[in-house]
Amino acid sequence: MTTQNLYLDINVLQTVPSSNLNRDDTGAPKTALYGGVTRARVSSQSWKRAVRSTFREDNVDVGTRTKEAAQLLVNELKQQDTTLDDDAAWAKTDAAFKAAGVKLNKDHETGALLLISRGQLEKLAQYLLANDDLDKKEVKKVLKGDQSLDLALFGRMVADNPELNVDAAAQVAHAISTHEVVPEYDYFTALDDLQGEDETGAAMLGSIEYNSSTLYRYANVNVNELVHNLNAEDAVHGVADFIKDFLLSMPTGKQNTFANKTLPSYVLITLRPDTPVNLVSAFEKPVDSRDGYVAASIDRLEAEYQTTQQFVDTPRLNVVLGKADSQIGEVATNLADLLSKVTGSLTEAIQDEDTNA
Template identity: 25%
Template sequence: MILDTARYLSLHSLTTFSHVLLVRDDAGEPKTSVYGDAERVILSPQTQRRADRMHIRDEANLGTGPLASHAWGVRTREWGLRVAEALRDEHGWEAQAALEMARATLRGVGLNFGSTPNTAFLTKVMVFAPEATGTALARIIEEHRAELEAWVALVAEAAASAERKKKTKGKGKTAAPADEEEDTEAEDEAAAGEEKAPPMPSRIKARLITGLAPADAIDIALYGRFLAEVAGAGNVDGAIQTTAAFSVSPAAIIRDFFSSADDFKIARQRAGTNFTDALARLNAASPFDMAAGEQTPSGYALDERGAGMTGQQNFFNGTFYAHSVLDRVQLRRNLANGGMNPEDVERAARDAELAFVNAFVNAVPSAKKNTTAAPGTLPKLVLAHGGPRPYNYAAVFEKSIHREEGVPSLIAAQRLLKHHAMITKKQRVEPGAVLSYDIATIEFLDSLRDAGMLGPNEVEHPAELSPYCPAGQPA
């Protein structure tokens, strides 16, 4: 069985990007970090993981890919709104009552909400839960409506009582002597304790927490979740590890000065005269008849100089090394712990692996996609291999690659495969499979094969990087 000797699937890729800005820091600059002998541009792990996760989900939503029939999770602050929506639409609650009850019950299980009008019904933290969570929690609330409404009334009464006592104590209160300060603080704490809101009935709380559990959401099983606010809600250790991708060459950042044209100004410049009815003149084919420099009806002369707007944006170039690992055992454990039927766990795990490998190959962060077309980029080399432990090859590029050495992506491919050959020999792990979408890299692989030095099996489709690929029919 694969899991006996290859618990971990290690994935490595080399992808060359041209004039992109896939991720930026809080100042709008490309993210950089010094590694080895040079500063590198980096792509943060969370950026890559979101791109992979959304790629997997988008394929499933289109009814394609191996995970089309599986359940999913949603990461959001809006679960209060989703619960309220389900109470209103599915159980006939009045809208405001549904909102208040949804917030009160989620507070009762440990989630806190914002304090401004815009965030009053948004949780303070993002909660990653199955997509059916809103419906599931609303059903539980409806079943226990009478008990929950009584509990909410008690909570409101306790809060009002505490507020009244606070105002009463504040009136005429003088500073206590130093030797009485500790006693006063203790009394205040005791009084506050007496006014604590009553806890939610335990059996209802337990059911609501179960509604927040990961269940069979495939992306929660893959990527995990951490929900410290709700005890017992089911934190999940992710089955995927991701490193920050980084450029194999020193950082190459382009400061791009740009100017944007004002269409009305350009129209006047082309005609050589001013005009009064700007929109009509813009769409007219005949020359403008207003004399140059003549004032507009609004009383000021139109400025004909320069661009409509100028500014600066940053791009970067380079070949990036990316690395992710799938823990096959952890994935199966997460699916089983989520409540999936034992007979379905193995099939779901294999489908998830195929979908993840496909996303690792194809997913690209979508930042500035309309002005860079970055999502159209495919990797020049992808290497996949199993092993009893993960294998991270980032150290291969501690010494950065410079232009005088040759084409960086080819030099990087040579280094990566040479290092992998050494690891397979010394660690005695499987050579795995390799995939390329670059002619020069494919020719390099051909030369290694002809010399009997290509260890990995060259494949033609991402699914073939996994041993679970259906025979003869790549997923």
């Protein structure tokens, strides 16, 4: 059983052209004031949703976040026992949610979104079909086990019954630009296809606010918490899946309008034995440039990493992708090589802690 701290930091620099990845309530790109200037911002919630969507595309085990978890359980009960009618399935389901301490409204919906894994639904249905008298502890145990990767990483809060809460193993920061941004506006018109050649005027007109930026993105994983939520082997695979899909995913706001899907320019992965470290301080003074922000941002980030070393323990691993002459860690030749280096070191670290526990 692991006892020592073990954290994985993911630092990413990614440049994005004209775009509106994540809108506020007025439709404008979200921003943040940092270092005295306005920065482009993409919320952590937005990027976590993008990661969960990419998990699905990659056939990674993900749960379902819904108010209709009871309906999902009814469906699973009837799939496992084809002789069960609707009334009997709903009776078992209502009893299960009551035993779990989760309230259902008159429409059999939870009061808030509930993230539930496929494994939890299957195991809970099996338990209900095998037992007429429900043990509250067993029901809650089922609803805490068999966690999907997104549940284990991002956690779950159940207001009705905190016993069902799952502590998140990952933290995701709001991405912000390394430099100041100035909002721009696209004024557009649309013509009616059936409009005659001699007719003038637009059938529609409007405007869209957008910006372009080099974003600093950061996330970390409490590896021991992820092992607790899953198991050692699944945690290592889960970290690799999370790194890959965190790097390759992107929120889809106005994607069809701007076609702004890019890839990271630089990645730094650090495995730490003491504490996670967000290196955003590298950009508290905004990068100022007229010939691109990426190169200067990389230099700033690596310099900030060196500065932080006077405050923390020596990391177990540093891996860099995107700068062939980096002096702060191993240089990966591609994403597959980066993931291989990380999972190898992670496996060794977990085994060392298990040995020393």
